[in-house]
Amino acid sequence: MKQEIGALLHLYLDEIEPLIPTEAHQFLITEAAKSISEAQGRNWIPVIVKQTGIESFQAIANIFILVAAQEAGIDKVWCIVVDDSAITQKSSQLLSQELTPKVDLAIATRDEIKLALDYLINRSVNPLVGVRLATALDKIDGISRQSWKENLKEVVALKCGITTGKKFDIFKEVFYTTPQPPPPPPPPVNLATATKDEIYVGLNYLINRSDNPLVGVTLTTAVDKIDNPYRQYWKQDLKEVTALRCGITAAKMKIFKEIFYTTSQEIPEDTKDRVLLSTFTVTELKKMAEKRGLSEFKKLKKPELIELLAID
Structure with a gap:
C-alpha cells in the first residue's frame, strides 16, 4: 500500500535498498551497532526513505544506520517516509551531512564564496592549506565568472594560492560552475550621435564577452578618449579611433566595428582637432x-x- 508522507514505519531491512554505499570505517560501524543493541534494538535517529514499490523502499539519507543495524543483527529499523523529489533528497542528505554543500561560482555572491573557502581552509580533515582567505576571495570575486568552464581551470590562473593538484581537487569538492549563456549584444552604436553611456555599454560588451573579446583595452580610458567632441566628423572607416591611442589598434578595428559605426558629417575646414x-x-x-x-x-x-x- 502507498504510505503517507511523513509516516514513521518500522521496516524490515530486506525491504530497504540504500541509495549510495556507506564508506564508514568498521570501527564506526561496530560502535554504532553496540549503541543500537544497548538501546534495545532501537535506532533513535530514523532512516529517511522513499517508497519505490508496494513493500519496497530506498534509503536516501541516514544510510549509515542501515549498515549499523545489520552489524547489530536486528531485522527492522525505524524509518520516515518522504516524497521522491530531487529537492527532498538533496535536503535530507545535506541535513544528514551525507552530501557536501556546493557553490556555483557563476552566480555565487561574495559572502557565499567566503563561507565556502573558510570551510575548506579551516576544516579538520583534509583542509585547503597554504591559501589565504582574503587573497583568494578578492581574486575569485574580483573577476567575471559567468563564462568559466566546468573544469574551473580559470581559478588556477588567478594565482590565488589554489594550484593544480591536491589543492585544486579540494577546491572542487565544494565549488563548481554552470556556464551562463552570453548576454545579447547591445544595439549598434552610432558614434556621430551616441552618448558617453552608450559608448560605455558597447565597449563593455566587447571587452568582457567570452567569445572573441576586445583584449588589451582599458574600458574607462577608451571611453574617455572616444567620447571626443569632434566624433561626428569621423569617417565611416573609423580610423580616427586608432589615432586616439586608446588601445584599439588597426588589428582590433574589426571587433570594434561589430558594434560601432558612424554616419559622418562633413569636416569643417576651420577645424583645429x-x-x-x-x-x-x-x-x-x-x-x-x-x-x-x-x-x-x-x-x-x-x-x-x-x-x-x-x-x-
Whole structure:
C-alpha cells in the first residue's frame, strides 16, 4: 500500500535498498551497532526513505544506520517516509551531512564564496592549506565568472594560492560552475550621435564577452578618449579611433566595428582637432593652410602641417 508522507514505519531491512554505499570505517560501524543493541534494538535517529514499490523502499539519507543495524543483527529499523523529489533528497542528505554543500561560482555572491573557502581552509580533515582567505576571495570575486568552464581551470590562473593538484581537487569538492549563456549584444552604436553611456555599454560588451573579446583595452580610458567632441566628423572607416591611442589598434578595428559605426558629417575646414586633421591628405592640408592665410607651409610635411593648423 502507498504510505503517507511523513509516516514513521518500522521496516524490515530486506525491504530497504540504500541509495549510495556507506564508506564508514568498521570501527564506526561496530560502535554504532553496540549503541543500537544497548538501546534495545532501537535506532533513535530514523532512516529517511522513499517508497519505490508496494513493500519496497530506498534509503536516501541516514544510510549509515542501515549498515549499523545489520552489524547489530536486528531485522527492522525505524524509518520516515518522504516524497521522491530531487529537492527532498538533496535536503535530507545535506541535513544528514551525507552530501557536501556546493557553490556555483557563476552566480555565487561574495559572502557565499567566503563561507565556502573558510570551510575548506579551516576544516579538520583534509583542509585547503597554504591559501589565504582574503587573497583568494578578492581574486575569485574580483573577476567575471559567468563564462568559466566546468573544469574551473580559470581559478588556477588567478594565482590565488589554489594550484593544480591536491589543492585544486579540494577546491572542487565544494565549488563548481554552470556556464551562463552570453548576454545579447547591445544595439549598434552610432558614434556621430551616441552618448558617453552608450559608448560605455558597447565597449563593455566587447571587452568582457567570452567569445572573441576586445583584449588589451582599458574600458574607462577608451571611453574617455572616444567620447571626443569632434566624433561626428569621423569617417565611416573609423580610423580616427586608432589615432586616439586608446588601445584599439588597426588589428582590433574589426571587433570594434561589430558594434560601432558612424554616419559622418562633413569636416569643417576651420577645424583645429589634430585627429580630424590627420584624416586629410597633405594636399588638402596645404589648401586649408592657404585659405587660412598661413605662410611658409609649402615645404612642411604632414605632421608639421597638422600642428600648424591645430594652433592657428
